[in-house]
Amino acid sequence: MTLCPYCGANVERNPGEVVLTCPYCGTAFTVEGGEVGEHLMGRINYSVQQVFENFKSWALRMPETPNDFLEKALFKSYEVRFYPFWVFVFQARVSYAGGYEDLTLPVHVPGHTSMLGTPLEKLRPTLGGKVFYSHRYVVNAGAKLVNPDVGPEDAEKKAVEQAGEMALESLSIRFGGRARLRVESLAVSERKLVHHPVIHATYTYSGREYKFMADASDSRILYAEIPVEAKFRAAAAAGGLASLGLALASLLAARDAPMFAATSLLGFLVVAGVSLSKAFAPTAVVTKSFAS
Ligand SMILES: [Zn+2]
Structure with missing residues (x-):
């Protein structure tokens, strides 16, 4: 218990709290009894x-x-x-x-x-x-x-x-x-x-x-x-598999044009990875702030 410096009421303190709010008068104060200024x-x-x-x-x-x-x-x-x-x-x-x-x-x-x-x-x-x-x-x-x-x-x-x-x-x-x-x-x-x-x-x-x-x-x-619609997940899975197929094809083409094959292989693998991760994630999580 800590005393409110304004009204003297007993204020409960939970572990870790360094600023308390008096439930009686609404004053916010530090546990050392210091002022915190305007409380809005x-x-x-x-x-x-x-x-x-x-x-x-x-x-x-x-x-x-x-x-x-x-x-x-x-x-x-x-x-x-x-x-x-x-x-x-x-x-x-x-x-x-x-x-x-x-x-x-x-x-x-x-x-x-x-x-x-x-x-x-x-x-x-x-x-x-x-x-x-x-x-x-x-x-x-x-x-x-x-x-x-x-x-x-x-x-x-x-x-x-x-x-x-x-x-x-x-x-x-x-x-x-x-x-x-x-x-x-x-x-x-x-x-x-x-x-x-x-x-x-x-x-x-x-x-x-x-x-x-x-x-x-x-x-x-x-x-x-x-939740992510099942249809959408199936489409993502199909897209991912297609990209894997293309990655394989560019591997086979590597003998003729090694530089081109290497960069496109990487590209297809990235696309495949993104699509497949979408396919297997049942929940889309959005953490950015959006205007509603
Ligand atoms: Zn108070």
Whole structure:
């Protein structure tokens, strides 16, 4: 138990958590009792049913998706989790021969290490539309709050690195590379803790279970597993076998034109490999962010 520095309530602490949120007054504070600054949240603007309908019509646009997906994909379960992001705004000055440029750079750092290596790492919730954090809102939505295990100081160290990179990157095209650019100064002008709502859902298709993740604020699909139609897999298998056949043919032709044969052999083997891997994968996994 840790005491809330604002209202004095006892706040439960789970292993690894370095920033806690008081369930009574909503204040976020470090376990040492330090302030974290403004604590904001994204609102849930879409119901899970709306998100599931969006997801299904989006999935149908992919050629692999079975035609009966709309009727046969059945919603199973979901959970809404509010994930923490440290959002910084940097003021940077980059100099070049004969002048300098001032930049304002927003930088996002995932607040929990479990977000790394997942689509959440690439999520950049904007500050637009964010409201002050309300724990009652989270509870009423039946959602789960993820407390940061990355504290504000560690987040800032990561953010400084990213901001420096961004500053150079944003000017490198205009100046033909980074060689003549130098970051003169980098200062944090804002730091906010933002909890952003994400829907984790499961659905079934033909008795198998699949997962998807969506942004509950704007309904974007962040991650999706989609069944692949049997017909499509058969076609991929046939394509793969045909490429293998061509690879064999180019091997036989090798005696006459060795260079040509070697490059085409490689090409056919690559195509065969890709097609066959599609043929044997029953699930298409999509992890990129897409507009829905
Ligand atoms: Zn409190």
